[in-house]
Amino acid sequence: MLEARGLTKRFGGKPAVDELSFTVHAGRVTGFLGPNGAGKSTTMRMFLGLDRPGAGSALVNGKPFHQLRHPMHEVGAVLDAKAVHPGRTAYGHLLGLAYSNGIGRRRVAEVLEIAGLAKAAHKRVGGFSLGMGQRLGIAAALLGDPQVLLFDEPVNGLDPEGVRWIRNLMRGLAAEGRTVFVSSHLMSEMEVTADHLVVIGRGRLIADTAVRDFLAGGAREMVKVRSPQAIQLAGRLREAGGEVTADDEGALLVTGLDPVQVSAAAAACGAALHELSRQRVSLETAFMRLTEDSVEYRADSLPPA
Numbered sequence: 394m395l396e397a398r399g400l401t402k403r404f405g406g407k408p409a410v411d412e413l414s415f416t417v418h419a420g421r422v423t424g425f426l427g428p429n430g431a432g433k434s435t436t437m438r439m440f441l442g443l444d445r446p447g448a449g450s451a452l453v454n455g456k457p458f459h460q461l462r463h464p465m466h467e468v469g470a471v472l473d474a475k476a477v478h479p480g481r482t483a484y485g486h487l488l489g490l491a492y493s494n495g496i497g498r499r500r501v502a503e504v505l506e507i508a509g510l511a512k513a514a515h516k517r518v519g520g521f522s523l524g525m526g527q528r529l530g531i532a533a534a535l536l537g538d539p540q541v542l543l544f545d546e547p548v549n550g551l552d553p554e555g556v557r558w559i560r561n562l563m564r565g566l567a568a569e570g571r572t573v574f575v576s577s578h579l580m581s582e583m584e585v586t587a588d589h590l591v592v593i594g595r596g597r598l599i600a601d602t603a604v605r606d607f608l609a610g611g612a613r614e615m616v617k618v619r620s621p622q623a624i625q626l627a628g629r630l631r632e633a634g635g636e637v638t639a640d641d642e643g644a645l646l647v648t649g650l651d652p653v654q655v656s657a658a659a660a661a662c663g664a665a666l667h668e669l670s671r672q673r674v675s676l677e678t679a680f681m682r683l684t685e686d687s688v689e690y691r692a693d694s695l696p697p698a
């Protein structure tokens with residue numbers, strides 16, 4: 394289990410993490426979402442004792458990292474896959490880590506197998522692809538068989554097969570009852586990987602919710618409608634109580650009204666409809682709404698019909 398309690402960190406007087414409180418439970422994948430610079434990496438670094446909180450606490454299994462007796466057996470992390478000496482072999486690197494933490498060589502072979510690196514065990518890390526480097530980072534994180542795992546943007550730059558592999562691995566680790574905390578700015582990835590979400594913006598907590606509820610909350614009666622009289626229609630929809638935004642192609646995205654109400658509003662103002670459809674809201678859209686990144690529809694922002 395991971396717990397942030399009033400966690401705060403400032404850099405040069407500017408808060409990077411601002412009174413953050415949340416709990417990451419065992420047995421599920423918890424996604425840690427936020428735009429660039431939101432404070433995700435800084436929060437993870439505080440859990441791992443790499444940054445010291447300015448206030449509050451970051452606890453692993455109820456303790457700050459520096460009070461853990463056998464840190465490698467309690468928590469594993471994949472932060473920066475490139476931090477390995479290029480002249481070492483994967484096996485040599487893992488064996489060095491294992492020896493300095495009282496772990497036997499049998500476990501080294503096991504994690505090489507789990508990470509799909511058994512065949513590349515004796516190759517130099519300098520020649521590894523990004524995906525292999527990521528696998529090596531994961532093998533190192535798993536070396537102590539920890540109950541708690543942190544992954545900072547693990548799928549960045551990976552090909553689809555690598556992405557799928559990491560997704561399945563994280564889900565498998567959670568299914569074994571471990572605590573899996575993974576940061577990402579890829580909402581679409583979290584939608585298929587995470588069970589639970591902690592969303593932050595500018596260092597502050599925005600949401601702490603099940604993915605299912607997050608999607609349901611964002612999905613309230615979202616209707617996409619396209620009309621050559623979009624400006625008049627948007628005004629009418631707002632009068633009827635709808636919230637209206639425009640997508641990149643000038644279609645209106647309406648929340649708060651169902652398709653019947655939208656078509657009634659169109660009929661009432663004589664707007665022709667070229668499209669009227671119910672939209673499944675992606676996590677990305679729900680996230681943008683929550684962080685108020687999506688631009689409120691303005692009549693002057695619409696392209697000509």
Ligand SMILES: Nc1ncnc2c1ncn2[C@@H]1O[C@H](COP(=O)(O)OP(=O)(O)OP(=O)(O)O)[C@@H](O)[C@H]1O
Pocket residue numbers: 404405408409427428429430431432433434435436578
């Ligand atoms: N060592 C540091 N010194 C000064 N400022 C820092 C330092 N580390 C992070 N910051 C600042 O703190 C804020 C949060 O950064 P952080 O890297 O934690 O965000 P993030 O959510 O992980 O973003 P990204 O997705 O871009 O990695 C940013 O404004 C960043 O510039």
